[in-house]
Amino acid sequence: MKYPLIFSVLLLTACSQTPAQIADRSATLCPDSPNCVSTQDSRESHHLAPFLLSESATLDQIQQVATTLPRAKTAVKQADYLRIEYTSLVFRFVDDLELRISGRELWVRSQSRVGYYDFGVNRQRAQALRDSLQQAQLIE
Template identity: 60%
Template sequence: MLKPLTLLTTVTTVTLLIGCSNGDQTMQDRSTLPCANKPNCVSTQDSREKFSLAPYTLTPLATLDAIEIAALSLGRAKTAEKQPNYLRVEYTSKVFRFVDDLELRIEGNQLIVRSESRTGHSDFGVNRERADALRRALKEAGLI
């Protein structure tokens, strides 16, 4: 009887540690990298159809601060990193607390956008939906 209890405790502890490790990670800027070959990422820098996003052309009104406000308005989001032309926003799923990273970089009048799940193979289209929602929010704000 003791062994199943020990196993259950070990599995629970490992699950909690993995779950807690999804947030607040120190990450390298991957905004200009193409997606890996998993259907949990979309990017303006990836030319493959299932991963690619149409360009986001910025208006003269666009600033990183204004873009950040639009990105945070999508819900369950927090700014994880901000530099002069780079922003990484973390989105946490409601039920399982999975973390996705939205990386945004301003280069000239273009906004590089990359949205990717940290864990799992498929995201069931969540990152593409987020990128589309960001595009709508940026248009409504007059930023693209």
């Protein structure tokens, strides 16, 4: 009897995690929890190596590549900023991938909205993005 209750709580938690507005956190350091990675965070557990853009890379091209990753949808797009939401398959948890073009750099920040530990999913997503952007010749 307790398993249906646990499943119901998880389902409701996953459904209720969509905030009305998420502020741009692309330059913000990650929280202490291990569910976030960023090119702007120098702490080893959160740090991502820089993404150096090729001269011809545009935000539209980056968006096209980033949304090919599984269960992705664009949430916000501005002149130099993009937030993409990735939804987990089973429990429908949402992670936010924030991308900002700053000169020749692409700032990358990926964080889970709920929970403490993400089992390395955000770091894996950032690496998959790096691989895809390199393959598309949008980063060096």
